[in-house]
Amino acid sequence: MPSRKTVLLSALAIIIITLLTGTSLAAIILATTSNAQTTATTTTTAPRACNNQPSYCDRSYSDLTQVGAHNSPFVGPLPQHNQNLPVTSQLDFGIRFLQAQTHENPFDNSIIQLCHTSCFLENAGTLEFFLEAIRDWLDGHPNDVVSLLLTNQDSFSVSKFDETFEAAGIREYAFVPASNPGKLPMDEWPTFGELIDAGARLVVFLDYGANTAEVPYVLDEFAYFFETPYGVTDPTFPDCSIDRPPNASPDGRMYIVNHFLNVEIFGVKIPARERAAQTNAATGEGSIGDQCALCRSLYGRNPDVVLVDFVDQGEVLKAQRMLNGV
Known part of the structure:
Protein backbone atom coordinates (compact mmCIF):
# COMPACT_ATOMS: atom_id res chain seq x y z
CA MET A 1 0.00 0.00 0.00
CA THR A 43 1.23 -9.19 -16.22
CA THR A 44 1.01 -12.97 -16.70
CA THR A 45 2.69 -15.97 -15.16
CA ALA A 46 5.21 -17.71 -17.42
CA PRO A 47 4.21 -21.28 -18.33
CA ARG A 48 5.99 -24.10 -16.57
CA ALA A 49 8.95 -25.53 -18.47
CA CYS A 50 9.75 -29.25 -18.22
CA ASN A 51 13.36 -30.03 -19.14
CA ASN A 52 13.66 -26.39 -20.24
CA GLN A 53 10.69 -26.48 -22.66
CA PRO A 54 7.02 -25.71 -21.85
CA SER A 55 5.85 -27.95 -24.70
CA TYR A 56 7.63 -30.98 -23.21
CA CYS A 57 5.36 -30.99 -20.15
CA ASP A 58 2.56 -32.59 -22.16
CA ARG A 59 4.79 -34.90 -24.19
CA SER A 60 4.96 -38.56 -23.30
CA TYR A 61 8.37 -39.88 -22.28
CA SER A 62 8.18 -42.30 -25.20
CA ASP A 63 7.28 -39.54 -27.66
CA LEU A 64 10.23 -37.18 -27.26
CA THR A 65 13.76 -37.25 -28.65
CA GLN A 66 16.52 -36.63 -26.12
CA VAL A 67 20.14 -36.09 -27.01
CA GLY A 68 22.21 -38.00 -24.47
CA ALA A 69 25.81 -37.95 -23.27
CA HIS A 70 27.60 -41.16 -24.26
CA ASN A 71 30.07 -42.26 -21.57
CA SER A 72 29.13 -39.18 -19.59
CA PRO A 73 31.60 -39.65 -16.68
CA PHE A 74 34.72 -39.94 -18.84
CA VAL A 75 35.80 -36.33 -19.02
CA GLY A 76 39.08 -34.83 -20.16
CA PRO A 77 41.47 -34.20 -23.07
CA LEU A 78 42.98 -37.68 -23.44
CA PRO A 79 42.20 -40.09 -26.30
CA GLN A 80 39.98 -42.32 -24.14
CA HIS A 81 37.78 -39.45 -22.98
CA ASN A 82 34.31 -38.94 -24.45
CA GLN A 83 33.24 -35.64 -22.90
CA ASN A 84 34.68 -32.21 -22.18
CA LEU A 85 32.21 -31.21 -19.47
CA PRO A 86 31.75 -32.79 -16.01
CA VAL A 87 28.38 -34.43 -15.50
CA THR A 88 26.75 -31.55 -13.64
CA SER A 89 27.96 -29.17 -16.35
CA GLN A 90 26.43 -31.49 -18.94
CA LEU A 91 23.13 -31.18 -17.08
CA ASP A 92 23.51 -27.40 -16.82
CA PHE A 93 24.21 -27.31 -20.55
CA GLY A 94 20.83 -28.95 -21.23
CA ILE A 95 21.55 -32.68 -21.44
CA ARG A 96 19.00 -34.84 -19.60
CA PHE A 97 20.02 -38.36 -20.66
CA LEU A 98 23.28 -39.77 -19.28
CA GLN A 99 24.95 -43.06 -20.20
CA ALA A 100 27.77 -44.64 -18.21
CA GLN A 101 29.79 -47.86 -18.02
CA THR A 102 30.10 -49.73 -14.73
CA HIS A 103 32.84 -52.17 -13.68
CA GLU A 104 34.19 -53.79 -10.55
CA ASN A 105 36.56 -51.72 -8.49
CA PRO A 106 39.92 -53.45 -9.11
CA PHE A 107 40.78 -53.37 -5.39
CA ASP A 108 37.33 -54.10 -3.94
CA ASN A 109 34.89 -56.02 -6.12
CA SER A 110 31.96 -55.04 -3.92
CA ILE A 111 32.18 -51.44 -5.17
CA ILE A 112 30.63 -50.37 -8.48
CA GLN A 113 33.12 -48.21 -10.32
CA LEU A 114 32.74 -46.07 -13.44
CA CYS A 115 35.47 -47.21 -15.81
CA HIS A 116 36.03 -47.00 -19.55
CA THR A 117 36.57 -50.59 -20.74
CA SER A 118 39.05 -51.14 -17.90
CA CYS A 119 39.61 -49.32 -14.63
CA PHE A 120 43.32 -49.25 -15.45
CA LEU A 121 42.55 -47.33 -18.65
CA GLU A 122 40.08 -44.78 -17.30
CA ASN A 123 38.61 -44.64 -13.80
CA ALA A 124 36.04 -41.91 -13.14
CA GLY A 125 35.29 -42.84 -9.54
CA THR A 126 32.47 -44.72 -7.89
CA LEU A 127 28.90 -44.97 -9.11
CA GLU A 128 27.78 -43.75 -5.70
CA PHE A 129 29.71 -40.49 -6.05
CA PHE A 130 28.32 -40.02 -9.59
CA LEU A 131 24.75 -40.56 -8.34
CA GLU A 132 25.26 -38.12 -5.48
CA ALA A 133 26.19 -35.42 -8.01
CA ILE A 134 23.02 -36.13 -9.99
CA ARG A 135 20.93 -36.12 -6.79
CA ASP A 136 22.30 -32.72 -5.79
CA TRP A 137 21.51 -31.39 -9.25
CA LEU A 138 17.95 -32.77 -9.14
CA ASP A 139 17.46 -31.20 -5.71
CA GLY A 140 18.08 -27.80 -7.28
CA HIS A 141 16.06 -28.35 -10.47
CA PRO A 142 12.51 -29.38 -9.52
CA ASN A 143 11.13 -29.19 -13.08
CA ASP A 144 13.61 -31.56 -14.70
CA VAL A 145 13.63 -35.29 -15.42
CA VAL A 146 17.01 -37.02 -15.80
CA SER A 147 17.43 -40.44 -17.44
CA LEU A 148 20.31 -42.76 -16.69
CA LEU A 149 21.44 -45.72 -18.79
CA LEU A 150 24.03 -47.94 -17.11
CA THR A 151 25.97 -50.82 -18.59
CA ASN A 152 26.71 -53.86 -16.42
CA GLN A 153 29.76 -55.46 -17.97
CA ASP A 154 30.89 -57.19 -14.78
CA SER A 155 27.44 -58.65 -14.04
CA PHE A 156 26.65 -57.04 -10.72
CA SER A 157 23.40 -58.19 -9.17
CA VAL A 158 20.59 -55.68 -9.48
CA SER A 159 20.39 -55.62 -5.68
CA LYS A 160 23.94 -54.23 -5.63
CA PHE A 161 22.81 -51.36 -7.85
CA ASP A 162 19.88 -50.81 -5.49
CA GLU A 163 22.24 -50.61 -2.50
CA THR A 164 24.32 -48.02 -4.32
CA PHE A 165 21.31 -45.90 -5.27
CA GLU A 166 20.12 -46.01 -1.66
CA ALA A 167 23.55 -45.06 -0.33
CA ALA A 168 23.62 -42.08 -2.72
CA GLY A 169 20.24 -40.89 -1.46
CA ILE A 170 18.74 -40.79 -4.94
CA ARG A 171 16.37 -43.75 -4.87
CA GLU A 172 13.43 -41.60 -3.79
CA TYR A 173 13.53 -39.85 -7.19
CA ALA A 174 13.32 -43.07 -9.24
CA PHE A 175 10.38 -43.79 -11.53
CA VAL A 176 8.51 -47.08 -11.02
CA PRO A 177 6.13 -47.98 -13.87
CA ALA A 178 2.50 -48.57 -12.97
CA SER A 179 2.77 -51.88 -14.84
CA ASN A 180 5.49 -53.21 -12.53
CA PRO A 181 6.78 -55.91 -12.59
CA GLY A 182 5.53 -56.12 -16.17
CA LYS A 183 6.75 -53.96 -19.02
CA LEU A 184 5.07 -50.60 -19.49
CA PRO A 185 3.60 -50.40 -23.02
CA MET A 186 5.17 -47.71 -25.16
CA ASP A 187 1.92 -45.76 -25.48
CA GLU A 188 1.32 -45.72 -21.71
CA TRP A 189 4.40 -43.82 -20.57
CA PRO A 190 3.57 -40.72 -18.50
CA THR A 191 4.26 -37.23 -19.72
CA PHE A 192 7.23 -35.27 -18.42
CA GLY A 193 4.81 -33.09 -16.48
CA GLU A 194 3.29 -36.14 -14.82
CA LEU A 195 6.71 -37.51 -13.89
CA ILE A 196 7.63 -34.17 -12.32
CA ASP A 197 4.34 -33.91 -10.42
CA ALA A 198 4.82 -37.45 -9.07
CA GLY A 199 8.37 -36.69 -7.94
CA ALA A 200 9.61 -39.48 -10.22
CA ARG A 201 12.34 -37.43 -11.86
CA LEU A 202 14.96 -40.13 -12.41
CA VAL A 203 14.36 -42.83 -15.03
CA VAL A 204 16.89 -45.67 -14.79
CA PHE A 205 17.78 -48.34 -17.35
CA LEU A 206 20.30 -51.20 -17.09
CA ASP A 207 21.52 -53.08 -20.15
CA TYR A 208 21.91 -56.50 -18.53
CA GLY A 209 20.80 -57.95 -15.21
CA ALA A 210 17.65 -55.94 -14.46
CA ASN A 211 14.90 -57.69 -12.51
CA THR A 212 11.93 -55.45 -11.81
CA ALA A 213 10.35 -58.05 -9.53
CA GLU A 214 13.32 -57.47 -7.22
CA VAL A 215 14.21 -53.82 -7.90
CA PRO A 216 11.23 -52.18 -9.63
CA TYR A 217 12.86 -48.91 -10.70
CA VAL A 218 15.88 -50.40 -12.54
CA LEU A 219 14.34 -51.06 -15.95
CA ASP A 220 15.57 -53.57 -18.52
CA GLU A 221 17.03 -51.48 -21.34
CA PHE A 222 16.37 -53.99 -24.09
CA ALA A 223 12.80 -54.62 -23.02
CA TYR A 224 12.21 -50.92 -23.71
CA PHE A 225 14.76 -50.00 -26.40
CA PHE A 226 16.65 -51.27 -29.37
CA GLU A 227 19.96 -49.71 -30.42
CA THR A 228 21.67 -48.97 -33.71
CA PRO A 229 25.30 -50.12 -34.19
CA TYR A 230 28.03 -48.49 -32.10
CA GLY A 231 31.76 -48.10 -32.66
CA VAL A 232 31.03 -46.44 -36.01
CA THR A 233 34.04 -45.21 -38.01
CA ASP A 234 32.20 -44.01 -41.13
CA PRO A 235 31.52 -40.26 -40.69
CA THR A 236 28.40 -40.47 -42.87
CA PHE A 237 26.66 -42.80 -40.37
CA PRO A 238 25.02 -44.87 -43.13
CA ASP A 239 23.47 -47.55 -40.87
CA CYS A 240 20.33 -47.55 -38.73
CA SER A 241 19.88 -51.30 -38.47
CA ILE A 242 19.00 -52.97 -35.17
CA ASP A 243 22.21 -54.04 -33.48
CA ARG A 244 20.95 -54.88 -29.99
CA PRO A 245 19.09 -56.86 -28.91
CA PRO A 246 19.88 -59.27 -31.77
CA ASN A 247 16.99 -60.08 -34.10
CA ALA A 248 14.67 -57.76 -32.17
CA SER A 249 11.47 -56.31 -33.53
CA PRO A 250 11.21 -52.52 -33.46
CA ASP A 251 7.52 -52.75 -32.64
CA GLY A 252 6.70 -51.72 -29.10
CA ARG A 253 10.22 -50.49 -28.38
CA MET A 254 11.70 -47.04 -28.16
CA TYR A 255 15.08 -46.74 -29.83
CA ILE A 256 18.56 -45.34 -29.30
CA VAL A 257 20.76 -44.03 -32.11
CA ASN A 258 24.47 -44.36 -31.35
CA HIS A 259 25.68 -41.20 -33.07
CA PHE A 260 29.28 -41.00 -31.86
CA LEU A 261 32.17 -41.33 -34.26
CA ASN A 262 35.36 -43.30 -33.69
CA VAL A 263 38.71 -43.46 -35.42
CA GLU A 264 40.75 -46.64 -35.42
CA ILE A 265 44.45 -46.42 -34.58
CA PHE A 266 46.50 -49.62 -34.53
CA GLY A 267 43.31 -51.61 -34.09
CA VAL A 268 42.02 -49.51 -31.19
CA LYS A 269 38.94 -47.31 -31.57
CA ILE A 270 38.99 -43.92 -29.89
CA PRO A 271 36.54 -40.98 -30.02
CA ALA A 272 36.92 -38.76 -33.10
CA ARG A 273 37.30 -35.54 -31.15
CA GLU A 274 38.51 -33.52 -34.14
CA ARG A 275 35.27 -34.15 -36.05
CA ALA A 276 32.89 -33.55 -33.13
CA ALA A 277 31.49 -30.29 -34.51
CA GLN A 278 30.51 -31.93 -37.80
CA THR A 279 29.25 -35.13 -36.17
CA ASN A 280 27.12 -33.16 -33.71
CA ALA A 281 25.76 -30.69 -36.27
CA ALA A 282 21.99 -30.42 -36.59
CA THR A 283 22.00 -30.78 -40.38
CA GLY A 284 24.35 -31.81 -43.17
CA GLU A 285 25.99 -35.05 -44.20
CA GLY A 286 26.78 -37.25 -41.23
CA SER A 287 24.95 -34.93 -38.83
CA ILE A 288 22.49 -35.84 -36.09
CA GLY A 289 19.62 -34.76 -38.30
CA ASP A 290 20.97 -36.73 -41.25
CA GLN A 291 21.21 -40.05 -39.41
CA CYS A 292 17.86 -39.53 -37.68
CA ALA A 293 16.23 -38.95 -41.07
CA LEU A 294 17.63 -42.29 -42.25
CA CYS A 295 16.32 -44.03 -39.13
CA ARG A 296 12.94 -42.34 -39.49
CA SER A 297 12.66 -43.68 -43.04
CA LEU A 298 13.07 -47.21 -41.64
CA TYR A 299 10.95 -47.05 -38.51
CA GLY A 300 8.44 -44.30 -39.23
CA ARG A 301 9.35 -42.27 -36.14
CA ASN A 302 12.19 -40.31 -34.64
CA PRO A 303 14.56 -41.95 -32.16
CA ASP A 304 13.89 -41.50 -28.48
CA VAL A 305 17.57 -41.05 -27.65
CA VAL A 306 20.58 -39.93 -29.68
CA LEU A 307 23.84 -40.66 -27.84
CA VAL A 308 26.76 -38.37 -28.69
CA ASP A 309 30.30 -37.67 -27.53
CA PHE A 310 31.42 -34.12 -26.65
CA VAL A 311 27.95 -32.69 -26.05
CA ASP A 312 29.34 -29.15 -25.92
CA GLN A 313 30.52 -29.37 -29.54
CA GLY A 314 28.33 -28.81 -32.59
CA GLU A 315 24.59 -28.18 -32.33
CA VAL A 316 23.21 -30.95 -30.16
CA LEU A 317 20.48 -28.91 -28.47
CA LYS A 318 19.47 -27.34 -31.77
CA ALA A 319 19.18 -30.84 -33.22
CA GLN A 320 17.08 -31.93 -30.25
CA ARG A 321 14.69 -29.00 -30.68
CA MET A 322 14.47 -29.67 -34.41
CA LEU A 323 13.61 -33.34 -33.89
CA ASN A 324 10.93 -32.37 -31.38
CA GLY A 325 9.41 -29.67 -33.57
CA VAL A 326 10.30 -26.86 -31.18
Whole structure:
Protein backbone atom coordinates (compact mmCIF):
# COMPACT_ATOMS: atom_id res chain seq x y z
CA MET A 1 0.00 0.00 0.00
CA PRO A 2 1.43 3.49 -0.90
CA SER A 3 2.45 5.76 1.98
CA ARG A 4 0.58 8.95 2.85
CA LYS A 5 3.57 10.94 1.55
CA THR A 6 3.41 9.15 -1.81
CA VAL A 7 -0.33 9.82 -2.12
CA LEU A 8 0.11 13.54 -1.33
CA LEU A 9 2.93 13.91 -3.86
CA SER A 10 0.86 12.17 -6.55
CA ALA A 11 -2.10 14.45 -5.87
CA LEU A 12 0.14 17.53 -6.04
CA ALA A 13 1.58 16.36 -9.37
CA ILE A 14 -1.91 15.97 -10.85
CA ILE A 15 -2.90 19.48 -9.74
CA ILE A 16 0.27 21.00 -11.28
CA ILE A 17 -0.32 19.17 -14.60
CA THR A 18 -3.91 20.42 -14.59
CA LEU A 19 -2.85 24.04 -14.12
CA LEU A 20 -0.09 23.88 -16.76
CA THR A 21 -1.95 22.01 -19.51
CA GLY A 22 -5.54 22.89 -18.96
CA THR A 23 -6.45 19.22 -18.92
CA SER A 24 -9.39 18.41 -16.69
CA LEU A 25 -8.69 16.70 -13.37
CA ALA A 26 -11.16 13.94 -14.20
CA ALA A 27 -9.39 13.10 -17.48
CA ILE A 28 -6.00 12.79 -15.78
CA ILE A 29 -7.39 10.54 -13.03
CA LEU A 30 -9.15 8.38 -15.65
CA ALA A 31 -5.95 7.99 -17.71
CA THR A 32 -3.90 7.12 -14.62
CA THR A 33 -6.42 4.48 -13.52
CA SER A 34 -6.62 3.01 -17.04
CA ASN A 35 -2.82 2.65 -17.27
CA ALA A 36 -2.68 0.92 -13.90
CA GLN A 37 -5.41 -1.52 -14.93
CA THR A 38 -3.65 -2.24 -18.25
CA THR A 39 -0.39 -2.99 -16.46
CA ALA A 40 -2.16 -5.32 -14.07
CA THR A 41 -3.98 -7.27 -16.78
CA THR A 42 -0.90 -7.70 -19.01
CA THR A 43 1.23 -9.19 -16.22
CA THR A 44 1.01 -12.97 -16.70
CA THR A 45 2.69 -15.97 -15.16
CA ALA A 46 5.21 -17.71 -17.42
CA PRO A 47 4.21 -21.28 -18.33
CA ARG A 48 5.99 -24.10 -16.57
CA ALA A 49 8.95 -25.53 -18.47
CA CYS A 50 9.75 -29.25 -18.22
CA ASN A 51 13.36 -30.03 -19.14
CA ASN A 52 13.66 -26.39 -20.24
CA GLN A 53 10.69 -26.48 -22.66
CA PRO A 54 7.02 -25.71 -21.85
CA SER A 55 5.85 -27.95 -24.70
CA TYR A 56 7.63 -30.98 -23.21
CA CYS A 57 5.36 -30.99 -20.15
CA ASP A 58 2.56 -32.59 -22.16
CA ARG A 59 4.79 -34.90 -24.19
CA SER A 60 4.96 -38.56 -23.30
CA TYR A 61 8.37 -39.88 -22.28
CA SER A 62 8.18 -42.30 -25.20
CA ASP A 63 7.28 -39.54 -27.66
CA LEU A 64 10.23 -37.18 -27.26
CA THR A 65 13.76 -37.25 -28.65
CA GLN A 66 16.52 -36.63 -26.12
CA VAL A 67 20.14 -36.09 -27.01
CA GLY A 68 22.21 -38.00 -24.47
CA ALA A 69 25.81 -37.95 -23.27
CA HIS A 70 27.60 -41.16 -24.26
CA ASN A 71 30.07 -42.26 -21.57
CA SER A 72 29.13 -39.18 -19.59
CA PRO A 73 31.60 -39.65 -16.68
CA PHE A 74 34.72 -39.94 -18.84
CA VAL A 75 35.80 -36.33 -19.02
CA GLY A 76 39.08 -34.83 -20.16
CA PRO A 77 41.47 -34.20 -23.07
CA LEU A 78 42.98 -37.68 -23.44
CA PRO A 79 42.20 -40.09 -26.30
CA GLN A 80 39.98 -42.32 -24.14
CA HIS A 81 37.78 -39.45 -22.98
CA ASN A 82 34.31 -38.94 -24.45
CA GLN A 83 33.24 -35.64 -22.90
CA ASN A 84 34.68 -32.21 -22.18
CA LEU A 85 32.21 -31.21 -19.47
CA PRO A 86 31.75 -32.79 -16.01
CA VAL A 87 28.38 -34.43 -15.50
CA THR A 88 26.75 -31.55 -13.64
CA SER A 89 27.96 -29.17 -16.35
CA GLN A 90 26.43 -31.49 -18.94
CA LEU A 91 23.13 -31.18 -17.08
CA ASP A 92 23.51 -27.40 -16.82
CA PHE A 93 24.21 -27.31 -20.55
CA GLY A 94 20.83 -28.95 -21.23
CA ILE A 95 21.55 -32.68 -21.44
CA ARG A 96 19.00 -34.84 -19.60
CA PHE A 97 20.02 -38.36 -20.66
CA LEU A 98 23.28 -39.77 -19.28
CA GLN A 99 24.95 -43.06 -20.20
CA ALA A 100 27.77 -44.64 -18.21
CA GLN A 101 29.79 -47.86 -18.02
CA THR A 102 30.10 -49.73 -14.73
CA HIS A 103 32.84 -52.17 -13.68
CA GLU A 104 34.19 -53.79 -10.55
CA ASN A 105 36.56 -51.72 -8.49
CA PRO A 106 39.92 -53.45 -9.11
CA PHE A 107 40.78 -53.37 -5.39
CA ASP A 108 37.33 -54.10 -3.94
CA ASN A 109 34.89 -56.02 -6.12
CA SER A 110 31.96 -55.04 -3.92
CA ILE A 111 32.18 -51.44 -5.17
CA ILE A 112 30.63 -50.37 -8.48
CA GLN A 113 33.12 -48.21 -10.32
CA LEU A 114 32.74 -46.07 -13.44
CA CYS A 115 35.47 -47.21 -15.81
CA HIS A 116 36.03 -47.00 -19.55
CA THR A 117 36.57 -50.59 -20.74
CA SER A 118 39.05 -51.14 -17.90
CA CYS A 119 39.61 -49.32 -14.63
CA PHE A 120 43.32 -49.25 -15.45
CA LEU A 121 42.55 -47.33 -18.65
CA GLU A 122 40.08 -44.78 -17.30
CA ASN A 123 38.61 -44.64 -13.80
CA ALA A 124 36.04 -41.91 -13.14
CA GLY A 125 35.29 -42.84 -9.54
CA THR A 126 32.47 -44.72 -7.89
CA LEU A 127 28.90 -44.97 -9.11
CA GLU A 128 27.78 -43.75 -5.70
CA PHE A 129 29.71 -40.49 -6.05
CA PHE A 130 28.32 -40.02 -9.59
CA LEU A 131 24.75 -40.56 -8.34
CA GLU A 132 25.26 -38.12 -5.48
CA ALA A 133 26.19 -35.42 -8.01
CA ILE A 134 23.02 -36.13 -9.99
CA ARG A 135 20.93 -36.12 -6.79
CA ASP A 136 22.30 -32.72 -5.79
CA TRP A 137 21.51 -31.39 -9.25
CA LEU A 138 17.95 -32.77 -9.14
CA ASP A 139 17.46 -31.20 -5.71
CA GLY A 140 18.08 -27.80 -7.28
CA HIS A 141 16.06 -28.35 -10.47
CA PRO A 142 12.51 -29.38 -9.52
CA ASN A 143 11.13 -29.19 -13.08
CA ASP A 144 13.61 -31.56 -14.70
CA VAL A 145 13.63 -35.29 -15.42
CA VAL A 146 17.01 -37.02 -15.80
CA SER A 147 17.43 -40.44 -17.44
CA LEU A 148 20.31 -42.76 -16.69
CA LEU A 149 21.44 -45.72 -18.79
CA LEU A 150 24.03 -47.94 -17.11
CA THR A 151 25.97 -50.82 -18.59
CA ASN A 152 26.71 -53.86 -16.42
CA GLN A 153 29.76 -55.46 -17.97
CA ASP A 154 30.89 -57.19 -14.78
CA SER A 155 27.44 -58.65 -14.04
CA PHE A 156 26.65 -57.04 -10.72
CA SER A 157 23.40 -58.19 -9.17
CA VAL A 158 20.59 -55.68 -9.48
CA SER A 159 20.39 -55.62 -5.68
CA LYS A 160 23.94 -54.23 -5.63
CA PHE A 161 22.81 -51.36 -7.85
CA ASP A 162 19.88 -50.81 -5.49
CA GLU A 163 22.24 -50.61 -2.50
CA THR A 164 24.32 -48.02 -4.32
CA PHE A 165 21.31 -45.90 -5.27
CA GLU A 166 20.12 -46.01 -1.66
CA ALA A 167 23.55 -45.06 -0.33
CA ALA A 168 23.62 -42.08 -2.72
CA GLY A 169 20.24 -40.89 -1.46
CA ILE A 170 18.74 -40.79 -4.94
CA ARG A 171 16.37 -43.75 -4.87
CA GLU A 172 13.43 -41.60 -3.79
CA TYR A 173 13.53 -39.85 -7.19
CA ALA A 174 13.32 -43.07 -9.24
CA PHE A 175 10.38 -43.79 -11.53
CA VAL A 176 8.51 -47.08 -11.02
CA PRO A 177 6.13 -47.98 -13.87
CA ALA A 178 2.50 -48.57 -12.97
CA SER A 179 2.77 -51.88 -14.84
CA ASN A 180 5.49 -53.21 -12.53
CA PRO A 181 6.78 -55.91 -12.59
CA GLY A 182 5.53 -56.12 -16.17
CA LYS A 183 6.75 -53.96 -19.02
CA LEU A 184 5.07 -50.60 -19.49
CA PRO A 185 3.60 -50.40 -23.02
CA MET A 186 5.17 -47.71 -25.16
CA ASP A 187 1.92 -45.76 -25.48
CA GLU A 188 1.32 -45.72 -21.71
CA TRP A 189 4.40 -43.82 -20.57
CA PRO A 190 3.57 -40.72 -18.50
CA THR A 191 4.26 -37.23 -19.72
CA PHE A 192 7.23 -35.27 -18.42
CA GLY A 193 4.81 -33.09 -16.48
CA GLU A 194 3.29 -36.14 -14.82
CA LEU A 195 6.71 -37.51 -13.89
CA ILE A 196 7.63 -34.17 -12.32
CA ASP A 197 4.34 -33.91 -10.42
CA ALA A 198 4.82 -37.45 -9.07
CA GLY A 199 8.37 -36.69 -7.94
CA ALA A 200 9.61 -39.48 -10.22
CA ARG A 201 12.34 -37.43 -11.86
CA LEU A 202 14.96 -40.13 -12.41
CA VAL A 203 14.36 -42.83 -15.03
CA VAL A 204 16.89 -45.67 -14.79
CA PHE A 205 17.78 -48.34 -17.35
CA LEU A 206 20.30 -51.20 -17.09
CA ASP A 207 21.52 -53.08 -20.15
CA TYR A 208 21.91 -56.50 -18.53
CA GLY A 209 20.80 -57.95 -15.21
CA ALA A 210 17.65 -55.94 -14.46
CA ASN A 211 14.90 -57.69 -12.51
CA THR A 212 11.93 -55.45 -11.81
CA ALA A 213 10.35 -58.05 -9.53
CA GLU A 214 13.32 -57.47 -7.22
CA VAL A 215 14.21 -53.82 -7.90
CA PRO A 216 11.23 -52.18 -9.63
CA TYR A 217 12.86 -48.91 -10.70
CA VAL A 218 15.88 -50.40 -12.54
CA LEU A 219 14.34 -51.06 -15.95
CA ASP A 220 15.57 -53.57 -18.52
CA GLU A 221 17.03 -51.48 -21.34
CA PHE A 222 16.37 -53.99 -24.09
CA ALA A 223 12.80 -54.62 -23.02
CA TYR A 224 12.21 -50.92 -23.71
CA PHE A 225 14.76 -50.00 -26.40
CA PHE A 226 16.65 -51.27 -29.37
CA GLU A 227 19.96 -49.71 -30.42
CA THR A 228 21.67 -48.97 -33.71
CA PRO A 229 25.30 -50.12 -34.19
CA TYR A 230 28.03 -48.49 -32.10
CA GLY A 231 31.76 -48.10 -32.66
CA VAL A 232 31.03 -46.44 -36.01
CA THR A 233 34.04 -45.21 -38.01
CA ASP A 234 32.20 -44.01 -41.13
CA PRO A 235 31.52 -40.26 -40.69
CA THR A 236 28.40 -40.47 -42.87
CA PHE A 237 26.66 -42.80 -40.37
CA PRO A 238 25.02 -44.87 -43.13
CA ASP A 239 23.47 -47.55 -40.87
CA CYS A 240 20.33 -47.55 -38.73
CA SER A 241 19.88 -51.30 -38.47
CA ILE A 242 19.00 -52.97 -35.17
CA ASP A 243 22.21 -54.04 -33.48
CA ARG A 244 20.95 -54.88 -29.99
CA PRO A 245 19.09 -56.86 -28.91
CA PRO A 246 19.88 -59.27 -31.77
CA ASN A 247 16.99 -60.08 -34.10
CA ALA A 248 14.67 -57.76 -32.17
CA SER A 249 11.47 -56.31 -33.53
CA PRO A 250 11.21 -52.52 -33.46
CA ASP A 251 7.52 -52.75 -32.64
CA GLY A 252 6.70 -51.72 -29.10
CA ARG A 253 10.22 -50.49 -28.38
CA MET A 254 11.70 -47.04 -28.16
CA TYR A 255 15.08 -46.74 -29.83
CA ILE A 256 18.56 -45.34 -29.30
CA VAL A 257 20.76 -44.03 -32.11
CA ASN A 258 24.47 -44.36 -31.35
CA HIS A 259 25.68 -41.20 -33.07
CA PHE A 260 29.28 -41.00 -31.86
CA LEU A 261 32.17 -41.33 -34.26
CA ASN A 262 35.36 -43.30 -33.69
CA VAL A 263 38.71 -43.46 -35.42
CA GLU A 264 40.75 -46.64 -35.42
CA ILE A 265 44.45 -46.42 -34.58
CA PHE A 266 46.50 -49.62 -34.53
CA GLY A 267 43.31 -51.61 -34.09
CA VAL A 268 42.02 -49.51 -31.19
CA LYS A 269 38.94 -47.31 -31.57
CA ILE A 270 38.99 -43.92 -29.89
CA PRO A 271 36.54 -40.98 -30.02
CA ALA A 272 36.92 -38.76 -33.10
CA ARG A 273 37.30 -35.54 -31.15
CA GLU A 274 38.51 -33.52 -34.14
CA ARG A 275 35.27 -34.15 -36.05
CA ALA A 276 32.89 -33.55 -33.13
CA ALA A 277 31.49 -30.29 -34.51
CA GLN A 278 30.51 -31.93 -37.80
CA THR A 279 29.25 -35.13 -36.17
CA ASN A 280 27.12 -33.16 -33.71
CA ALA A 281 25.76 -30.69 -36.27
CA ALA A 282 21.99 -30.42 -36.59
CA THR A 283 22.00 -30.78 -40.38
CA GLY A 284 24.35 -31.81 -43.17
CA GLU A 285 25.99 -35.05 -44.20
CA GLY A 286 26.78 -37.25 -41.23
CA SER A 287 24.95 -34.93 -38.83
CA ILE A 288 22.49 -35.84 -36.09
CA GLY A 289 19.62 -34.76 -38.30
CA ASP A 290 20.97 -36.73 -41.25
CA GLN A 291 21.21 -40.05 -39.41
CA CYS A 292 17.86 -39.53 -37.68
CA ALA A 293 16.23 -38.95 -41.07
CA LEU A 294 17.63 -42.29 -42.25
CA CYS A 295 16.32 -44.03 -39.13
CA ARG A 296 12.94 -42.34 -39.49
CA SER A 297 12.66 -43.68 -43.04
CA LEU A 298 13.07 -47.21 -41.64
CA TYR A 299 10.95 -47.05 -38.51
CA GLY A 300 8.44 -44.30 -39.23
CA ARG A 301 9.35 -42.27 -36.14
CA ASN A 302 12.19 -40.31 -34.64
CA PRO A 303 14.56 -41.95 -32.16
CA ASP A 304 13.89 -41.50 -28.48
CA VAL A 305 17.57 -41.05 -27.65
CA VAL A 306 20.58 -39.93 -29.68
CA LEU A 307 23.84 -40.66 -27.84
CA VAL A 308 26.76 -38.37 -28.69
CA ASP A 309 30.30 -37.67 -27.53
CA PHE A 310 31.42 -34.12 -26.65
CA VAL A 311 27.95 -32.69 -26.05
CA ASP A 312 29.34 -29.15 -25.92
CA GLN A 313 30.52 -29.37 -29.54
CA GLY A 314 28.33 -28.81 -32.59
CA GLU A 315 24.59 -28.18 -32.33
CA VAL A 316 23.21 -30.95 -30.16
CA LEU A 317 20.48 -28.91 -28.47
CA LYS A 318 19.47 -27.34 -31.77
CA ALA A 319 19.18 -30.84 -33.22
CA GLN A 320 17.08 -31.93 -30.25
CA ARG A 321 14.69 -29.00 -30.68
CA MET A 322 14.47 -29.67 -34.41
CA LEU A 323 13.61 -33.34 -33.89
CA ASN A 324 10.93 -32.37 -31.38
CA GLY A 325 9.41 -29.67 -33.57
CA VAL A 326 10.30 -26.86 -31.18
